[in-house]
Amino acid sequence: MSEMIRVLRGNWTESRHRGHVAVVDASGALLHYLGDPFRPTFARSAMKPVQALPLVMSGAADRFGFGPADLALSCASHNGEERHRLRAASMLARAGLREDVLECGFHPPRHRESHHEVIRKGVELTPVFSNCSGKHAGMVATAAHLGEDPTGYSAPDHPVQRRILREVSAITGCPEQEIVYGVDGCNVPAYRLPLDRLALIYARLADPASISDRKRRGAAERVTEAMVTHPEMVGGKERFCTDLMEAFRGCLVGKVGAEAVYCIGDRQQGIGIAVKIEDGAERVLYAAAVEVLRQLEIGTQTGELERLSAYTRPEVKNMRGRVVGRIEPDFELRSGEPARW
Numbered sequence: 001m002s003e004m005i006r007v008l009r010g011n012w013t014e015s016r017h018r019g020h021v022a023v024v025d026a027s028g029a030l031l032h033y034l035g036d037p038f039r040p041t042f043a044r045s046a047m048k049p050v051q052a053l054p055l056v057m058s059g060a061a062d063r064f065g066f067g068p069a070d071l072a073l074s075c076a077s078h079n080g081e082e083r084h085r086l087r088a089a090s091m092l093a094r095a096g097l098r099e100d101v102l103e104c105g106f107h108p109p110r111h112r113e114s115h116h117e118v119i120r121k122g123v124e125l126t127p128v129f130s131n132c133s134g135k136h137a138g139m140v141a142t143a144a145h146l147g148e149d150p151t152g153y154s155a156p157d158h159p160v161q162r163r164i165l166r167e168v169s170a171i172t173g174c175p176e177q178e179i180v181y182g183v184d185g186c187n188v189p190a191y192r193l194p195l196d197r198l199a200l201i202y203a204r205l206a207d208p209a210s211i212s213d214r215k216r217r218g219a220a221e222r223v224t225e226a227m228v229t230h231p232e233m234v235g236g237k238e239r240f241c242t243d244l245m246e247a248f249r250g251c252l253v254g255k256v257g258a259e260a261v262y263c264i265g266d267r268q269q270g271i272g273i274a275v276k277i278e279d280g281a282e283r284v285l286y287a288a289a290v291e292v293l294r295q296l297e298i299g300t301q302t303g304e305l306e307r308l309s310a311y312t313r314p315e316v317k318n319m320r321g322r323v324v325g326r327i328e329p330d331f332e333l334r335s336g337e338p339a340r341w
Helices: 044-051 053-057 068-074 082-094 112-121 133-145 159-172 195-206 214-229 240-247 282-295 305-312
Strands: 002-009 012-025 030-034 040-042 180-183 189-194 252-257 261-266 271-277 315-317 323-329
Touching: 002 282, 002 315, 012 195, 012 282, 040 195, 044 053, 044 133, 044 159, 044 189, 044 195, 044 214, 044 252, 044 261, 053 068, 053 133, 053 159, 053 214, 068 082, 068 133, 068 214, 082 133, 133 159, 159 189, 159 195, 159 214, 189 195, 195 214, 195 252, 195 261, 195 271, 214 252, 240 252, 240 282, 240 305, 252 282, 261 282, 271 282, 282 305, 282 323
Parallel strands: none
Antiparallel strands: 002 012, 002 323, 012 030, 012 271, 040 189, 180 189, 252 261, 261 271, 315 323
C-alpha cells in the first residue's frame, strides 16, 4: 500500500491517505500502477455503466424512447436536482410504471440549493430523489419490457440482476461464479473485483471495438456516448464527474464509486484508470484522479486539466471560510507490472 495524498494545515502535514491505482489497456495489460493494482475492490457506483448495458441490449431503451440523456441518468449518481428527478419520473412513466416500484430508498438532494428548495417547499422525499433512481428506473424498465415481475428486482436471484452479473463477467473476463458481491447502498448487488478489472471495464467502454460481441459492443458505445454527451445527468452542479467530462469534451468518460473509487476511460488512447483511496476518503479522491491524469500526460498539453484546477490541489478552509491548508498529491506511478508472490 502506498502513501498517496497529504493533507496540509499551513505548511505542515496533518494527515496522509494511502491508495492504489491501476491503468490498463483494452486487452487488460497493466501499463502503470500504484500500491496494489489487484486489490479486491467494491466498484460501487462506478459499475453503473455496466449495469445499464441490459437496458440497451434488451431493447427496452428503444421501446420506451429512452434517449441519450435517459441513458446518462441510468449511469448516474446524481445530485437530486429537479432535472434529475423529473427525468427519472419520466422514464418510469414511459415504461408504464409507478414510482413505488423502485427499491432504492431515498435521501435528500446532494446539491445544497436543491436540498434547501425541497425544505422551503415542504416537498416529500420519494425514491426519485435517490442518486441511484435513474439506474433503478432502467432496471425496472428492462423487467417490464421483458414481461418480468419487477417486484424484488434488487435481489441477486432476480432476472434483472442475473443479466447484470453476466455483463460484469463478460466485460471483465471474471467467471460469474468467482465474482463476489455484497449489498450496495441502493439495495442492489455491489460487485467486488480486482482493481485492474475495474480499470479494464473503462478501457473497454473507451474502446468498444475491443468488445467482441456485437450487441454488447453497440450497447457500450451508446452508454458511453450518452454519458459524455450529457455529463450534467451523470452528476450535476459542482460534481467532479460532470466537470471532468465537460472539461475533456467527450474524450474521457468518468464515474465515481462510493468509498473513494474513481474510474476513467480515455477514448483517444483506449485505456482505463481505476483509483481507490484505502480509507474511503472522498475528500482526496479527485485530487488523486487529476494527478494520475497529469502523470499520464492526459490533458496537460491541450489545456483540459487547467479546467479542473479546483480539484488539483484543493484548499482546506475553516468555518470562517479562511484558507488554512491544502490537499496535495504525493505519489509517482510505476510502469509495468509488479512482482506477484
